[in-house]
Amino acid sequence: MTQYDADLHGWFGGAGSFGGRFMPEALIAALDELEIAWQKAMVDPAFVQEFEGMLQNYAGVPSMLYEAHRLSDHAGARILLKREDLNHTGAHKIRNVLGQALLTKRMGKTRVIAETGAGQHGVASATAAAYLGLDCTVYMGEVDTERQALNVARMQLLGAEVIPVKSGSRTLKDAINEALRDWVASVDHTAYLFGTAAGPHPFPSLVLSFVRSIGDEARRQCLDLTGRLPDAIAACVGGGSNAIGLFAGFLEDPEVAIYGFEAGGDGVETGRHAATIAAGSVGVLHGARTYVLQDEDGQTVESHSISAGLDYPGVGPQHAALAASGRASYFPVTDAEAMDAMALLARAEGIIPAIESAHAVAGALQIAPERQGQTILINLSGRGDKDMGTALDYFGLGTAGPSPVSEQGEEA
């Protein structure tokens, strides 16, 4: 346990600071049960071995660390990409769901529920449920089911039931509310596969324990490749599971600068964004004290991002603590900057990133001028297949002929 881990009550950065467990009493027993089962599992070599075996033989982990030469030339810094986009189901999220689903089986439960924004966590959950023979119900905001119909189809093909959530803003936060409502009524036989390193204790720490291999692998791979640690690491932050997974491997290396890039949407100054740390304030949302987009009365304000996976008005409490302590720095990246980075990476490296991950690429390019000749390691958390509809609209693609994506992307 380090100064960066949560204490026994789930507080990061000191008692009462960030995290904790602000939850209905009806769910406390389930959270306690989960916490005990998880702690026992993590010290049980059989569980750890089975989990690692699944990651290797099923999920395609460890993902490679790729040296992006052409992007490096463009940036003037040595850019390394942690290729989580190559994992089974196309993102880092498979690590988390395989861990939680395996834990579910160990606890003797037969059904899992999950919330999803873009659909990535829903698809990953449906995949893990199919793989391990569990029933699966996914809650998804009605707006998101329309934006991400292909992912709805994928979940259904994998055998999951997708329930469109029609309350509130009909997006990710409401899907979480609805999943919690389901869980209160089904907790005796159902596990909640939480999709990010947020929510009530023990979820932030539990999710971290299943994704921290991203950072552990990247650290080792970077040492093998370059002989030293990176000067800076970067990841996109919505709830923040890919980012905390990467960051965890480097927190105790003070010489490594840590950057999280939040969704700046139309620009923080417009109010239409999801930059929770940069422009939010401390509050309690979905069971944890953290930074929240909220109005004067503490009502949650709707977030906006071109990337459904970052479109969340809260953030994992460990990120809040890392921001408050100064160990990590968080900056917003706008929709336009992220889309430019998506196009740039596609043309420079032949890699189409998820729009979420493109925020990390864009952010890394913004810090590169101050870090000429240094090594910047970026978590490429997911691939862009799911985002082709958005890209098609944004860039005006899809009609045969020369590419309408201008070279501006490379200049940006």
Add this chain to the structure above:
Amino acid sequence: MSTSVSVAFEKARADGRAALVGYLPAGFPTVDGGIAALTAMVEAGCDVIEIGLPYSDPVMDGPTIQAAAQQALDAGVRTTDVLRTVEAVAATGTPTLVMTYWNPIERYGVERFAQALYDAGGAGLITPDLTPDFAPEWIAAADARDLDKVFLVAPSSTDERIALTTAASRGFVYATAVMGVTGARAATSDLAGPLVARTKRAIETTAPGLPVGVGIGVSDGAQAAEVASYADGVIVGSAFVRTLLDHPGDLDAARRALVALTEDLAQGVRS
């Protein structure tokens, strides 16, 4: 001046009956309409009033209360409107609690809200997503003013947690007697009786005399009578909200329906 709900529970106990606790969210259908509705419920026989603070992310509420709270928020209801509603209802002399998710209180400032609630004559808070182990600030602010601290117990609560919760509660302890969100239910739960029995056992040592209120989706006098046979208080929320939702735009009809429901329930807790 704030009046603890224990006064109402003691009076009911002296009458040999359970107390009727009625809920509506503030600002529904409007702030003044809500005050009129709550006042009608008081006049027709509610012993204690709970005023909901509408919140954007009400994870413990079912569709009925969610819809009402959303309607209030869409119309622009503010935390200060909730306090105004408390002041108006408490002025009738009926003990008045606020039921609220935690973030709006934290945002307002725990000390500042406690003082404003006290000044408005409010009895205290019911906190559905705040358990005593994560409530040191609220407990301190409430204790400084003798405000009621109504925490919840559930069928899934261990005996240890029930003891912790009853020890920290003042006014009454709220037994959520179904595993699920708020909402009217046709059948009462077989989880309620055992939960109340376990809670009463804990109260004997942790908080002698603390009443137990039961929220279980009661919607008529017969159900109220059944719950009143084992609980000190019968909490009714969704049925009142449903009554108002069923009479949109017709305040007189809504008021008559609310009065009829309250009288039926008040009869139930007395039978």
